[in-house]
Amino acid sequence: MNPAARSISSSIVVGSGTLAISCAQLAMAMGHVIGAALCGDAIFAEWATRANIPCVGSVEELSSFLKAEPVDWIFSVANPFILPPDVFGRVRQGAFNYHDGPLPRYAGTHATSWALLAQETDYAITWHRIDDGVDTGDVVVQRQVLIAPTDTALTLNLKCYEAAIEGFRELLTDLAKGELTAYPQALVSRSYFPRRRRPDAAGCLRWDRSAQDLSAMTRALNFGPYHPNPLGLPKALLDDEVVTVRRLEVLPQRSGLPAGSLLEIYSSHWRVATGTQDVDVCFGSSDGQALDARALARHSNLDEGGRLPILSDDEARSITAAHELLAPSEDFWRQRLEQLRILQFPFLSSCVAETPPKRQSSSWFMASALAKLSPNDRTEYLVTAWLIYLARITGETELQLGWTPESDRSQAGLKAVEVLIASVVPMEVTIDLAHDFEEVRKAVAAECAQLSEHASFARDLIARCPTLRGVEALRSHQPWPIGITITTDSCSVAGDLTTSQSAGSAPCGDLLTFEVCTQDGSFRWHFDASRLAPEQIDRMTQYLQTLLYGVTADAGQPVGRIDILPAAERTYLLEDLNRTAAAYPSDVCVHELFEAQVRRAPEAVALVHEDDELSYGELNARANRLAHHLIGLGVRPDQPVAICLERSPAMVVGLLAILKAGGAYVPLDPAYPSARLRQVLEDAAPHLLLCDAAGRAALGPEATADLTVVDLETATPAWAELPASNPDPSALGLTSRHLAYVIYTSGSTGTPKGVMIEHRGLVNLGLAQIGLFGVCSNSRVVQFASFGFDASAWELVMAFGSGAALHLPADEIRQASNKLSDYLRSEAITHATLPPALLQASKDPGCLASQVLILAGELPKAELVRSLASASIVNAYGPTEATVCATVWSCPDDFDGAVVPIGRPIANTRLYVLDGHGAPVPFGAVGELYIGGAGVARGYLNRPELTAERFLPDPFCDEAGGRMYRTGDLGRYLPDGNLEFLGRNDDQVKIRGFRIEPGEIA
Known part of the structure; x- marks a missing residue:
């Protein structure tokens, strides 16, 4: 050290808790510089860090520190470490330890409790020099502490705490004056209490002992509610169980009945006979709360006049020995x-045990x-x-x-x-x-x-x-x-x-x-x-x-x-549950399903919006004229074409026209935030935009400056005189392998991604849902979903692929459950696809039910499903990347389950529940859902690396080039073969051990 600074004492404090902090603060106040701290707990370590005192992590590190930078003093305060000679021997002037007992009589650990058990009245704390033994060094300061009859381990420790600080002040003062007096301990009188030692019968009260002994035991083991108890709790044995004794009061009278007799039972305590006076005993639960003593007696089949078990000396010794054998491992088990x-x-077949x-x-x-x-x-x-x-x-x-x-x-x-x-x-x-x-x-x-x-x-x-x-x-x-x-x-x-x-x-x-x-x-x-x-x-x-x-x-x-997996179960999971193959026109484009209905019934109502109705023939003619115009503007297969219109017949006309022209529509809902719409436009990079006034306003002039804009609100459209005939797909080079749409995911868990869906997947979906939901030419389907949401495609194909009427409610009707319920009734809607959240928010969800109610968007609660008994309820699940819907569950009339399944795969769809290595999990086990088959998207637009990561070869399918989509969602098979959805993948939440990646749910 700098010779000019040698008048300032340099010290190291080793210890734990608030007492070590108080002593370190006192040392600094009296002119000591704390060069380092070896901290035995987080309390002292946090304080030392705030005080800018270097912390060493171990006794070995402290030894190395002292080699490089010697100090004058070491002060050991509530120290859990044993300091070897190569540590305390390196300090210039000395090392001192605080002990919470009068040495040499109460050396070792937990001295205050042992003194209370011995029913001491005169006590002391000690500061002594550190030497080769444990608590054997010369005494330098000893301060008397009186023990009151009511003292507990907690209160006596507090008294010792105060005496320790005053004793430390005396030690520092004597060191500063150079007047320190030390005297050796009379080690022949030494009593040592090792850390593993435990009180008689590990704190189990022995009723044949004196009331004073029982009182001493309960007080000696009372460390208060906020401090760890290192020795054991005072306990009463009740045959095959044990209960914690919260408080014991010695009474002046003695009943004279045999020890352990249960004299009286109150709600707050029992009165029990002992070897001397009677005692009142209060009990506590394992979480520290007071127990109802009457209820405890009933539970233990005890009544007044009964007798509590009396431990023999051999039993007590066995209990003590068993606890002392296990004591060294308590820190291991606590951690x-x-x-x-x-x-x-x-x-689990049931989460609730009987x-x-x-x-x-x-x-x-x-x-x-x-x-x-x-x-x-x-x-x-x-x-x-x-x-x-x-x-x-x-x-x-x-x-x-x-x-x-x-x-x-x-x-x-x-x-x-x-x-x-x-x-x-x-x-x-x-x-x-x-x-x-x-x-x-x-x-x-x-x-x-x-x-x-x-x-x-x-x-x-x-x-x-x-x-x-x-x-x-x-x-x-x-x-x-x-x-x-x-x-x-x-x-x-x-x-x-x-x-x-x-x-x-x-x-x-x-x-x-x-x-x-x-x-x-x-x-x-x-x-x-x-x-x-x-x-x-x-x-x-x-x-x-x-x-x-x-x-x-x-x-x-x-x-x-x-x-x-045994071979039979593997076959069941991968093949039997995925036998969904069904013939469908995989070479047909989705708008050709609509055109087939036009040929079948051109006068049938196709579209209803407010007071307007369009027949299949009228809707087809309008869409065809616009389609020929788009072809003339250069629309080609797989080319993205943006469309941003408010809800109206023009929106449907524009969508059909893009499909007929061979383009892939990119829907933009003008109700969405402008920043979101511009983000989609920038990523999709279409050359052409179909819009109206609402769409222009939502996008803003800068977003449309470089686009060819087709305004569908113009009074004299350029395509009005173009042919009303269907464009020829073969002349356009259009096949079912080309894109029908690019719909962007919500972006709730990251940047929105453009999912590329081909015609064949949409055709398979439409025909599957028509068959599953019983949609026919007499049906009325409501178009509820936002145009920017893939469920809108589900609704359009469901109607136009079957010859049903598609009903387009205004936005103010969609957004108010009471208006929507009136609309469903007045329009005699037969098929509605609604989110469970809308139904759950309604005061009367049954009013929103149509003949067939399809729940989609999130998992419905079982209570909601049961409340909709008047309708045919269907629960549908599927990510955007699997063409809207991959599984369907039809609710049975007698449904009373606690879980609403997501059902089984739809036609030409396969679903796998796999582990983190891509292997099938056992039947009923939790795994990640993978979807294969006709509905799997081509991938993400402009995201080849993410496409490669999430759209994988299907190793369980013989189909050449078959792929599957990794959803990131968790599920499992229920005993009846239906699938249960177990969790979303938002924010990479860890559910049941699976680390889920970001993605979206349709």
Whole structure:
């Protein structure tokens, strides 16, 4: 150090909590410069950072720091570290430690609690020099602290806190004056309390002891609601359970009844006889709340005159020994419990468990794939395979499951210990699906070794830690739905499920437990049959067997690519559920469906808008004249043509004209924000724009400056005298492989993307929906969707492909549910496609129902569907990239389910539920939805890299060049073969372990 600054003391503070902060602040106020801090907790570390004090991360780092930059003093305050000689020996003048007890009598940890248990009245705190021993250095300051009869660990610690600061002020003053006096400890009188030591019976009250002893126990273990309790809670044993004692008051009288007698029961407390005076006892729940003592008595089948269990000396010693054995692992378990993760099982038939649950066990099963292995290897293979399977079907690679710890044989049969020690602990393992089986097996073996080393934890650890106390799941004895237990019991292998819980280990998973027998390497399942169907247990056994055969056949392949599906199930998922092939005119353009209806019934009503009606012949003639004009302007197949008009017959005429001319229409709704419309125009780069006054105003003059604009509102259109005949597609070079439209996604999760839809996909959609929804020439279809939304194409093709009338309500009608309901009734609408949000916002959603109501846009709630019983309800699902709709579900008349499915694939459409590696997930498991078949778009306009990423070759289809679209949405198959939609992909939300990419839902 600079010699000129040597009059200023340089110090290092090692410690934790607010006491270390207070002492460091006092040192700085008295002229010390804090050169560094070794922080034992976040509280001290955060303060040191704010105070610009360098923080070292470990004792080793502190040693290195002192080599480079020696200091005068080290002050150790509430220090969790043991400082070796190469640390405290390097300081120039000395190192001192604070101890919260009178040395040498109360050396070690938690001295205040041990003093209260000993019923001390005279106490002290100590500052002493640091030497080679723990709390053995010479005493430099000792300050007296008096213990009151009502003091608890919390209040005594607060007294010691204040005395510590005053003692530190005295120490600093003496150091500054050079008048420090030190005297050696009388180590022959030393009492040492190690960190693992626990109070008698781990805090279980022994009613045959004196009331004063019981009071001392409850006070010594009362650290207050906001501080961790490192020793244990005061507890009362009630046969097969335990309850926390919140407060105990010693009464002046003595009943004379046997110790443990329950004298009186009140709502707030029990009055209990002890070895001396009677006591009043109040109880608390594991989350720190007061318990109703009367309700507790009823729950425990106790009444006045009953007697609480009395622990023998041997039982108390066994309880104490069991807790002291587990004490060193408490930090390990606390940290793991703080990272609680609940693994969601994808095969639930019901999310709500019955009370009591319907516990069921399978018979033992021997995996034939492992027949040549030793029982020990079989066990390791089975556990590893089960974890791989869980990672595969849930999409989670960081698993936390319930684990049954090995029982302590020395404590076997001692009921009190079984009640007090957790019978289920968290197993935590990462399954890297890119690794081969042997690498994963090593990771699992390492975790099993950790579990064996740390065994278990005291149940009251949850209530003792403020960070755990509020976690509701941890209050259960089975917090984890899925568990693993290893048993050494003899196992007999049989075939079918048994209908009752078999003898052996209790299930450690609330929903499902996988039990493996080390004696012969067999396994079985324990499950709650009210939530998990027995058929699924049979399937899981097959999956595990298939996976193990895959491992033995090729152990070097990544475990994420091992097939887990039996051949029959794979066929069912990929082929049987996708048998949707149906003949359709795949070489026809979509407007030719409309022209066919014109030939069939030219006088039939095609379009209704307010007071205007157009017949099929009139609408066709208008569209044809405009189409010939567009051809003359140079419109060619696959060429994008923008159209921006308000809702009117001209909008429909313009759309049909673009299709007939061979162009691909790009719809622009003038109600959309101008910035959005200009963004689409810039990306699509059309040369031609069809518009009206509303469209011009929405786009602005700058956006249309470089475009050829065709105004459909002109009084004397240039095409008025052009032929009314249909343009010849073959003369235009137009085929069904050319684009019908380019519709831009909403852009809610990124930049809008232009989805390119070909005629053949739109034709397949139109004919499929006409057949599914019973649309015919007498039908009346409402055109509700925004023109810029792909559902508008769905509505137009549904009507014009069947000869039905398309009804175009004005915007003010669409935007008000009461006006819309009147419109549907007055126009006798038979088919309406409406978003569930509109219906849910309506006071009377039934008024919005037509004969056939198609729900699309988002997943409807089951309650809504049931409220629409007067209509034929259809739920439709599909992304824009799959031509509007890919699956359809028709609601049965007796629907009473909690989930509204998205149904099954429509004609010539395939749907796959795949995992992150593109492999089919088991039936009923969660996966990502992929759509193949006729409706898959060509891709994204001007986005070849994104097209290549999301539009993939279809490996499950024999069709040459077949492709599938990766939706990013999650789903699974329900037992009846219908699909359930499980989540959108907005904002890359992580749902059930799948990282979902941005995309849009139609």
